[in-house]
Amino acid sequence: MKLAAWNVNSLKVRLPQLLEWLAEQSPDVVCLQETKLEDHNFPQQEIEAAGYQMVFSGQKTYNGVALLTREMPSDVVCGNPHFPDDPQKRLIAATVRGVRVVCAYVPNGQALDSDKYAYKLRWLAALTPWLAEQLAANPQFVLAGDFNIAPEDRDVHDPAAWAGQILCSDAERAAFQRLLALGLKDSFRLFEQAEKSFSWWDYRMLGFQKNLGVRIDHILLSEPLAARCTAASIDRAMRKRERPSDHAPVIAELKD
DNA sequence: ATGGCCAGCATCGCTGGA
Secondary structure (H helix, E strand, C coil): CEEEEEECCCHHHHHHHHHHHHHHHCCCEEEEECCCCCHHHCCHHHHHHCCCEEEEECCCCCCCEEEEECCCCEEEEECCCCCCCCCCCCEEEEEECCEEEEEEECCCCCCCCCHHHHHHHHHHHHHHHHHHHHHHHCCCEEEEEECCCCCCHHHECCHHHHCCCCCCCHHHHHHHHHHHHCCEEEHHHHCCCCCCCCCEECCCCCCCCCCCEECCEEEEEEHHHHCCEEEEEECCHHHHCCCCCCECCEEEEECC
């Protein structure tokens, strides 16, 4: 079972790249973030034609998440009951082949003195108890998406420059550790990886060409799934293509 | 020299992303 997460930064713009990538990689489950589409505009026919079922929760202009799956997903939940009435569409969960999959687009936060940062921390604080319930109900569990957190200094191209900044602050990293403390493993770190492996690069300043990136997109696996995980990677090739998303897809493979 | 891009929405400049 091949799991992937990708912040596409507008599915309207990125649909051709997504369809090419699905054909090349043939993932079994894809968690998409930043679709930026209202549900009635979701490109269902094109994705169905590519051989995928889908569930989605979107809005105009901002946010939006979706799950693409080879088999019909069940028990679909949008949003977090511990964080009710959130107008921002950032969470969708479903069960596929016995695996509970939670697709998340964690708020960016903008800057530590911003209201958006306070919202990010509240959002993450509410996420943890809900995940604990989901995980207890199904030990075959994965949380994947854009976390907007670089968990460690090795996940940042210039840790000194980023120290204490958004994506790297102590409070954000502590929130990430609380997710791991539920019993989740960062699939990428289950394996030897190249130094300076990142999943996001700024469109400006030749960020990708200079590899000035951060690793903020993650696939976290419960212990039973981590035991089945055979590989984890970041598909940097997608960032080299024409009109790329600023995020690369991240992938984890599980043996059946 | 501390910027530079991209997407959306709406115009001919702003917000948000990270």
